[in-house]
Amino acid sequence: xxxxxxxxxxxxxxxxxxxxxxxxxxxxxxxxxxxxxxxxxxxxxxxxxxxxxxxxxxxxxxxxxxxxxxxxxxxxxxxxxxxxxxxxxxxxxxxxxxxxxxxxxxxxxxxxxxxxxx
Numbered sequence: 001x002x003x004x005x006x007x008x009x010x011x012x013x014x015x016x017x018x019x020x021x022x023x024x025x026x027x028x029x030x031x032x033x034x035x036x037x038x039x040x041x042x043x044x045x046x047x048x049x050x051x052x053x054x055x056x057x058x059x060x061x062x063x064x065x066x067x068x069x070x071x072x073x074x075x076x077x078x079x080x081x082x083x084x085x086x087x088x089x090x091x092x093x094x095x096x097x098x099x100x101x102x103x104x105x106x107x108x109x110x111x112x113x114x115x116x117x118x
Contacts, residue, residue: 050111
């Protein structure tokens with residue numbers, strides 16, 4: 001467990017937080033795993049998702065499963081190694097817009113408030 005924590009912290013220091021440290025993502029080249037286009041494709045395939053930036057321990061919170069079932073979405077927990085935070089925010093914002101169109105704004109009071117882009 002200690003080795004996992006050391007690896008995670010090292011990865012974060014090397015560059016996992018580049019977006020949080022102010023380096024802006026280029027949507028067309030650096031956002032490989034998460035970007036607006038991928039989120040829109042998943043929405044069109046009826047598999048909308050929201051990305052949770054986790055850590056060493058799984059980041060699921062009480063209520064996540066209930067929210068996911070009610071609003072027919074899935075949560076993706078990235079763990080401690082993340083893509084640029086701007087990429088994740090763009091991905092989540094596309095799903096947020098979908099949820100707004102489908103359910104209005106009521107879901108925003110029920111979703112966890114630590115999601116990037118909210």
